[in-house]
Amino acid sequence: MAWLSERLFSTPAVGDRQSIVEKSLKILNGHVIDPANGVDRVCPVYVKDGRIVSHEPNEAERIDANGLVVAPGLIDIHVHLREPGQSHKETIASGTRAAAAGGFTSVVCMPNTFPSVDNPSIVSWIQERARRTASVNVFCAGAITKGLMGQELAPIGSMAETGIVAITDDGFCVQNHGLMRRAIEYARMFGLPILDHCQDNSLVLGGVINEGEWSVRLGMQGWPSVGEELVVERDILLSELCRHPIHCQHISSAGSVRRIREAQKRKIPISGEVCPHHIFFTDERVAGFDTCFKTNPPIRSEKDIAAILEGISDGTLNILCSDHAPHASFEKEVEFDQAPFGITGLETEFSAFCDLLVHRKRIISLKRLIALYTLYPARLLHLDRGTLSPGAFADITLIDPNLEWTFHKQESLSMSHNTPFDNMTFCGRVVRTLVGGHTVWMLEDNETS
Amino acid sequence: MNVWKHKDLISLSGLSAEELWFLLEAAKAFKGLRGDRVNSVPTLQGKALVNFFVEPSTRTRISFELAALRLGANVINVSATMSSLQKGETLKDTALSLEALHADIIVLRHGSAGAAQLLAKYLRSSVINAGDGAHEHPTQGLLDGFTIWEKHGRLEDLRVAIVGDILFSRVARSNIHLLVKLGAKVTLVGPSTLVPREFEAMGVRITHRMEDILETTDVLNLLRIQYERQCREYFPSVKEYISLFGLTKQRAARLKSSCLVMHPGPVKRGIEVDSEVADGAKSVILEQVANGLAVRTAVLYACGGGSAEYRGKKSEDP
Numbered sequence: 134m135a136w137l138s139e140r141l142f143s144t145p146a147v148g149d150r151q152s153i154v155e156k157s158l159k160i161l162n163g164h165v166i167d168p169a170n171g172v173d174r175v176c177p178v179y180v181k182d183g184r185i186v187s188h189e190p191n192e193a194e195r196i197d198a199n200g201l202v203v204a205p206g207l208i209d210i211h212v213h214l215r216e217p218g219q220s221h222k223e224t225i226a227s228g229t230r231a232a233a234a235g236g237f238t239s240v241v242c243m244p245n246t247f248p249s250v251d252n253p254s255i256v257s258w259i260q261e262r263a264r265r266t267a268s269v270n271v272f273c274a275g276a277i278t279k280g281l282m283g284q285e286l287a288p289i290g291s292m293a294e295t296g297i298v299a300i301t302d303d304g305f306c307v308q309n310h311g312l313m314r315r316a317i318e319y320a321r322m323f324g325l326p327i328l329d330h331c332q333d334n335s336l337v338l339g340g341v342i343n344e345g346e347w348s349v350r351l352g353m354q355g356w357p358s359v360g361e362e363l364v365v366e367r368d369i370l371l372s373e374l375c376r377h378p379i380h381c382q383h384i385s386s387a388g389s390v391r392r393i394r395e396a397q398k399r400k401i402p403i404s405g406e407v408c409p410h411h412i413f414f415t416d417e418r419v420a421g422f423d424t425c426f427k428t429n430p431p432i433r434s435e436k437d438i439a440a441i442l443e444g445i446s447d448g449t450l451n452i453l454c455s456d457h458a459p460h461a462s463f464e465k466e467v468e469f470d471q472a473p474f475g476i477t478g479l480e481t482e483f484s485a486f487c488d489l490l491v492h493r494k495r496i497i498s499l500k501r502l503i504a505l506y507t508l509y510p511a512r513l514l515h516l517d518r519g520t521l522s523p524g525a526f527a528d529i530t531l532i533d534p535n536l537e538w539t540f541h542k543q544e545s546l547s548m549s550h551n552t553p554f555d556n557m558t559f560c561g562r563v564v565r566t567l568v569g570g571h572t573v574w575m576l577e578d579n580e581t582s
Numbered sequence: 583m584n585v586w587k588h589k590d591l592i593s594l595s596g597l598s599a600e601e602l603w604f605l606l607e608a609a610k611a612f613k614g615l616r617g618d619r620v621n622s623v624p625t626l627q628g629k630a631l632v633n634f635f636v637e638p639s640t641r642t643r644i645s646f647e648l649a650a651l652r653l654g655a656n657v658i659n660v661s662a663t664m665s666s667l668q669k670g671e672t673l674k675d676t677a678l679s680l681e682a683l684h685a686d687i688i689v690l691r692h693g694s695a696g697a698a699q700l701l702a703k704y705l706r707s708s709v710i711n712a713g714d715g716a717h718e719h720p721t722q723g724l725l726d727g728f729t730i731w732e733k734h735g736r737l738e739d740l741r742v743a744i745v746g747d748i749l750f751s752r753v754a755r756s757n758i759h760l761l762v763k764l765g766a767k768v769t770l771v772g773p774s775t776l777v778p779r780e781f782e783a784m785g786v787r788i789t790h791r792m793e794d795i796l797e798t799t800d801v802l803n804l805l806r807i808q809y810e811r812q813c814r815e816y817f818p819s820v821k822e823y824i825s826l827f828g829l830t831k832q833r834a835a836r837l838k839s840s841c842l843v844m845h846p847g848p849v850k851r852g853i854e855v856d857s858e859v860a861d862g863a864k865s866v867i868l869e870q871v872a873n874g875l876a877v878r879t880a881v882l883y884a885c886g887g888g889s890a891e892y893r894g895k896k897s898e899d900p
Binding site: 466 | 595672673674692694695696697699700714715716717718749750755778780781783784
C-alpha cells in the first residue's frame, strides 16, 4: 500500500530497557486474541512497567487498535542471526530489526555460527550482544555436539546454566544414533528440548534439489524425502525410549507428517514445524536455477504440500517458523550446486501463512495461526512469553488481518535479500510490534504521520 | 521467415519443434557447403568468440573453434586452469570480465547444471551451452538428431534406444528433448540405479534389459559410463555392467541391418561397446563428430545473427 510506510523506532535495545522509566499503555478497541488464555474478543489491554496488567493504569498512552487484532508477541524458534562470525550476512541488530518488522518479539537463534554456540562463553557473548543491539528478545539454542561435528557432546549442562532454551545441531544432523540417544538423555536432566534437523547424510549428501521428476529433468543431485523421514523415525524411537521431547525442524515431506502424526497418537512427545517456503513452492521452481529456491531440506512436490497442510490443519504440526537464513548476494549469485542453502523469511512469514492458511485455503482460523506462533513455541521451549496474562512481559503484536501488501526485497531490514517471496502480495500484515511495552516497529499512514 | 529469435542456446527443452528443425536445416545447409564456400558466409566477421571450457573437452571445443573460424570469428580458448576461477573468482565475475573485453559469444562448458543459464542472465553476449553438468548438451543433442535424420531420412516414429548412464548424462537429456519433440519413440536402457522411473515424465519408455530392444530399435545410442560423477555405488563392477548392458558382438548381431550404432565419445572400447562393433558397418560414431561441425556452425550462425537471406538458400547434397 503506497500510503503506508514502515517505521523502525530507535528504542533502547532489549536489555537496556530496565533502566528507562516505563510508560503505561492502554490498547483500546482491538480484537484481542490470546490463545494461552482462550481470549477471543474485543477488550482493552493494559501495560504498566513493561508488563501486562489487569487494571487500567493512570496516565497511560492510548493506542487505538480499532480494526486490528491484538496478539501476544509472535515467537520464531528457528532463526539464523549469523553473529558471531558472518556479520556480512546478518547481525543480531539487523536480524532482530527484520524480526520486529515481521511482528516477532522473540526469536531463537541457531548455533551454527562461527565459532559455533557450543560453550557457555559464546552463549554469553550472544546474550550480551543482544542486550546491547537487539530490537527483540533473543533466546539461544546451544549445540548438541562440539563444533556441530556430531562426534562429542557439547557442554550442554554448562550452556543450560547460561540460559540456552534448547539444543540442536541445526544445519547438520547427528548421524551417530547412540550419541544422539545420550544427548537426549543428558538434556533431559536440564529440561532442555531437542530441536533436530532431520537429515540422513548417507541418503542426501550431494543433494541440492528434491529427488524426483525435476532433479531428473535438470540433471541435479536429488535430496530424497526418505533422507528426512529416516531421521524423523529415528527421533520418534529415541523420544519414546528417552521419554523426552524432540522437535523436528522444517518438516518438508508427506512421510514425515504421517510418521509424526502416528507417533503423537501413541503419546510420544514428538513435534514438527513448518516454514512457508515448503508450502508455497514446488520443486518445479528450481527449473530457472534461481538459488533463492535452494533450501535445506529442499522445496518438494504438490503431494508433500498437501500433506503438510493437512498436518497443520489437524494439529500434527503446531509450530510455524521461518528458518531465516540470510546469505550475501555474492554467495547466492553462483552456480546452483555451489550456492549455500537457505532463504530469508522473518518479514514475510506471518503474512505468507496468514494469506495462505487463513484467507486462501481457510485451513485454520486466525486464532489458531496466532497460537502456532505464540502458545505452542512458548510451551515447547518453556519460554515465559506468548501470552497476554497479567504479569507477563508486554510483548504485543498488532495485526491487520485484511491488509493487502506487496513485499519488495529492496525494502527489507535484513542485511541479505535472498528471498523467493520478492514482489509477492499477501493479505494480512503486522502493523505494530511492542517489546516490553515499547514500540519497536510500526507501519505508519504517510498522510497522517 | 526468421524462426530463430534467441540470443543464447542454453537447452533444447525450451525450443519448439520449429526451432529445432530450423537448426537442423541450417546444419544441413552448412554441411552441404565445402570449406571455401563456408568462408563466404562471414556472419561472425570481426566478432570474438570465447571457448570457455571449465571442464575438459576435445571434440566439442575444437568443433566450436573450427565452426567459429569458418564464420570469420576470432577465437580465444580459455580453460579453468587458465582463468581466474582457479583463484576463487566467481563464474559471474569471470564472465563479466570476458564481456568487458568485448567477447561477442561465449561457449561455456561447466560442471554445474544451470551454469550457462547463470551466465546468460548476466551477459549481453550470446551464451552457448557446451555442456552444463548433467543438465544439457544441446549441440550434442542436435548433432545426434541430425545424424539420425541424415541416415534414416526422418525422425518421426523411429525407435531410438539410449543405453547406459542416463542419470548423469547431459547428452541423454538433450537427446530426449529433441527426439521426443520431433516424433521419435525413445527407450532408455540401463541399470535401475542410473535410469530412475522419473524419466518417464519426459515422454520415454524405460527398460532394464538390453534384450528388450535389440531386434526392434532403429538407433542405439550408447553413453559413456561417467565414473567421475559417480560414487561407485550405482553398479557392482564394470564386468557386471558389460555383461548386462555392453554392446557385445553377440548382441550387435541381433540388431536390424539398418540400425545405427552411435556414441557421443569418448568411447571406452570393451565397456560400452566392443571394439569391432565401434568400428563396424553400423557405427556412425565418426560421422557424429563430423556432423558436430555443421551443427555448431549452424548454432553460431543463428545466435550470432546470421542473415535471413542466407537461411533461404538451398543446400547442396548433404
